[in-house]
Structures are given as structure tokens and as C-alpha cells.
Amino acid sequence: MILVTGGAGFIGANFILDWLTQSDEVVINLDKLTYAGNLNNLSSLNNDDRHLFVHADINERDILEQVLQKHKPRAVLHFAAESHVDRSIHGPAAFIETNVNGTFSLLESVRAYWQALPEQEKNAFRFLHVSTDEVYGSLEANDPPFTETTAYAPNSPYSASKAASDHLVRAYHHTYGLPTLTTNCSNNYGPLHFPEKLIPLVITNARAGKVLPIYGDGSQVRDWLYVSDHCAAIRRVLEAGQPGATYNIGGWNEKTNLNVVHSICDLLDELQPKVAGNYRDQIRHVKDRPGHDKRYAIDARKIERELGWKPAESFETGLRKTVSWYLDNDAWTAQVLSGEYQNWVALQYHVQDIH
Incomplete structure (x- = not known):
């Protein structure tokens, strides 16, 4: 069996669902169930x-150690993290507590468990750490994409906390020999995405007749x-990745934020048209956030060359699947849109409903 941390969140839940369509191997899902865990x-x-x-x-080291000893997983996949840049600006302490201290706690528990395993199981064990391209900082328009050897230059409390966790994972491999794997991914999107992030925020606000807030001029570029x-790439890294190695996982889909919002609006115009006007009418440009990185771009050639993985979806096919999922899952959206979430949007974007 495998142990997944943060398996009730967006990427973790998608990974577990995906894993169990591919395999009958048991998944132990350890999650704190914060606002984004569902x-x-x-x-x-x-x-x-x-x-x-x-x-x-x-x-909670005592619980971690009990779980490891009881279930004897052959691998630990570490998804658990505070992950929203805007929230890290308003409240960085939670990001240090989970992403830095939590990763340290997990590594210590896993190290003790791994060192006590029989030699054959010890050699086969893997610790896979799921991280982000934001640890590399920001690119200018003509800079080459991030590679696995790009120097770290995090610009937000979130990305700094993830960079720290990456360094801890690397150190545990080089110091103790723990067979670690690190993946640094670009911006994920798809079903089950908590609607504080750009794509689900725009979909849910558009359908509710609310403002579609865009930071600054919307020229920021993301892959x-x-x-x-992403889930398929993680499975492949777990299966065949070299212990101690890092693999960048990207979609080869660089888009400006404004282009992404326009694409969502155009899909909604096609799939659920308004009675009058179009969804682009709801777009409002708001004050940019502090230290907003200009561009992220992933060079994903290493994972394709060494492990044979490349994305199956284009941005157009993936976005259509994503918008369609939200149109078909109103009950899920209503359940996660709590009062706390609504208060957060008002705080962060400083906009009122357009009605």
C-alpha cells in the first residue's frame, strides 16, 4: 500500500481517484481537512x-508513526501543503507551519520508519515530494523555461516555504540516504479545484453573475x-524515477491570465449562454497583488526523455473538460462555497458584486 498526505485536497484527491482506477493497491489518505480539504x-x-x-x-508525529508502523506503506507521496499565494501574503505563519515544519515532521517520521525496514523493503521504498515551479521565481518574456537546475529564487511566503521543503527533502536524501523523489509542477487545473484559484474562481463567479477579477493588466504568464x-506523471516518477532526482512537470501551455479568462468566458458563452450579453462583460481589472511574479514556464523535457511522460491534454481540451465538470457539479460547488470563502474573496480582490 501507499500513504498519501493531503489526499482530500485538489491534486491529492485527483491522484487517489486516478490511482484507484489504475490499481487495486490500497491508499492510506492522511489529511488535516483544512478549508481546502474536502x-x-x-x-x-x-x-x-x-x-x-x-x-x-x-x-502530529505520534499519529504519523502509528500509521507507518500499522500499515507499512511501500511509498509516501507528500501532497499536503498550504498552496495559495494570496493567502500566504495575508497569513504566512500557516505556510511555515505546514510546508516547512510539517514536511520536517513527516521526513523525520518516515526516516525512522524507513531505517528499520528489512533491506529489500528499504531499497524499494520511495518518498515522493510534490512541489511547485514557483520556487524558481519569475521569468522575463524571453527567458528560457525553468529546468531542474534553475537556481531557486522564491518571491512569496508560499513559494519560499515550498523551497524550504524542497531543500529539506534533498538534504534527507544526501545526508541519510532516504530514497526521495521531488516533482515541481506548473499551474494545475481541472475537476475538484477549490474556487479561490483563477480558473474555478472565474467559472463560478461568471455563472453567478459576479465580477471576474483580474490582477493588473492580466499579462502575467503561467504554464x-x-x-x-499531473497524476499520470507522478505515477510514472514513483514507478521509475531515480532516487534523489527532481523532475519538472509542465503542460507546455503558456497563457496570460487574461487569455485564460477570455477562454473560459468564450466556453461558457458556448455551453451556457447568458440571456443577454456575454461573460466577458463581467471582467474587472483590480489592483495587482504584492510581488506578483510575471511569468512561469516549465521545461518538461527531462521527464519525457528519461521516463517517457508527456501531457495528454492540450489547454483547449483540458479547459473544456474542466468547464464542463463545473457545469455538471453544482452541488459540489455549492458545498464548498462557504461564508468563509466569500469573505476571503471580498478581502483579497476588494470588489463588490456587479449586481
């Missing part, structure tokens, strides 16, 4: 013996990766 993401696995849920924080492609 067990309804995994409701299709209710009463499925292949999914074992443990409600715990990765900083977009459909979440099921």
Missing part, C-alpha cells in the same frame, strides 16, 4: 476498502497543466 472529493470511494482515511496533521496529466 472528503466529498472522494465520495465515490465511500465503503471502498482500498481507501483508508486518517484525519490528522502531518505535524497550465491538466490535473490528470
Whole structure:
């Protein structure tokens, strides 16, 4: 069996669902269930013996050690993280607590467990750390994309906390020999995405007749990766990645934020047209956030060359699947759009509803 941390979140839940369509190997899912962790993401696995849920924080060493000793996983996949840049600007402490201290706690528990394994199991064990391209900082328009050897230059409390966790994982490999794997991915999108991030925020606001807020002029560039492609890449890295190595996972889809919002509006005009006007009418440009990185871009040639992975979805096919999923899953969206979330949007974007 495998142990997944943060398996009730967006990427973690998609990974577990994807894993159990490919394999009957049991998944232990350890999640704190913060605002973005949602067990309804995994409701299709209710009463499925292949999914074992443990409600715990990765900083709770006693629980971690009990889980490891009881279930004896052959691998740990570490998704658990605070991941929203805007939230890290308003409240950085939670990001240090989870992303730095939590990763340290997990590594210490896993190191003790791994060192006590029989030699054959010890050699086969893997610790896979899921990270982000934001640790590399920001690119100018004509700069080459990030590679695995790009120097770290994080610009937000979020990316700095993830950079610290990456360095801890690297150190545990080089100091203790723990067989680690690190993946640095570009911006994910797809089903089950909590609607504080750009794509689900725009979809849900557009349908509700609300403002579609765009930071500054919307010229910031991101590389977009459909979440099921990311899950496939992680499975491949776990299967065949070289211990101690880092693999960048990207979608080869650089788009400006404004272009992304326009694409969503145009799809909604096609799939769920308004009575009058179009969804682009709801776009409002708002004050840019502090230290906003200009461009991220991933060079994903290493993982293709060494492990044979490349994305299956284009941005156009992935975005259509994503918009269609939100149109078909109003109950999920209504459940996650709590009062806390609405208060957060008002705080962050400083805009009122257009009605």
C-alpha cells in the first residue's frame, strides 16, 4: 500500500481517484481537512476498502508513526501543503507551519520508519515530494523555461516555504540516504479545484453573475497543466524515477491570465449562454497583488526523455473538460462555497458584486 498526505485536497484527491482506477493497491489518505480539504472529493470511494482515511496533521508525529508502523506503506507521496499565494501574503505563519515544519515532521517520521525496514523493503521504498515551479521565481518574456537546475529564487511566503521543503527533502536524501523523489509542477487545473484559484474562481463567479477579477493588466504568464496529466506523471516518477532526482512537470501551455479568462468566458458563452450579453462583460481589472511574479514556464523535457511522460491534454481540451465538470457539479460547488470563502474573496480582490 501507499500513504498519501493531503489526499482530500485538489491534486491529492485527483491522484487517489486516478490511482484507484489504475490499481487495486490500497491508499492510506492522511489529511488535516483544512478549508481546502474536502472528503466529498472522494465520495465515490465511500465503503471502498482500498481507501483508508486518517484525519490528522502531518505535524502530529505520534499519529504519523502509528500509521507507518500499522500499515507499512511501500511509498509516501507528500501532497499536503498550504498552496495559495494570496493567502500566504495575508497569513504566512500557516505556510511555515505546514510546508516547512510539517514536511520536517513527516521526513523525520518516515526516516525512522524507513531505517528499520528489512533491506529489500528499504531499497524499494520511495518518498515522493510534490512541489511547485514557483520556487524558481519569475521569468522575463524571453527567458528560457525553468529546468531542474534553475537556481531557486522564491518571491512569496508560499513559494519560499515550498523551497524550504524542497531543500529539506534533498538534504534527507544526501545526508541519510532516504530514497526521495521531488516533482515541481506548473499551474494545475481541472475537476475538484477549490474556487479561490483563477480558473474555478472565474467559472463560478461568471455563472453567478459576479465580477471576474483580474490582477493588473492580466499579462502575467503561467504554464497550465491538466490535473490528470499531473497524476499520470507522478505515477510514472514513483514507478521509475531515480532516487534523489527532481523532475519538472509542465503542460507546455503558456497563457496570460487574461487569455485564460477570455477562454473560459468564450466556453461558457458556448455551453451556457447568458440571456443577454456575454461573460466577458463581467471582467474587472483590480489592483495587482504584492510581488506578483510575471511569468512561469516549465521545461518538461527531462521527464519525457528519461521516463517517457508527456501531457495528454492540450489547454483547449483540458479547459473544456474542466468547464464542463463545473457545469455538471453544482452541488459540489455549492458545498464548498462557504461564508468563509466569500469573505476571503471580498478581502483579497476588494470588489463588490456587479449586481
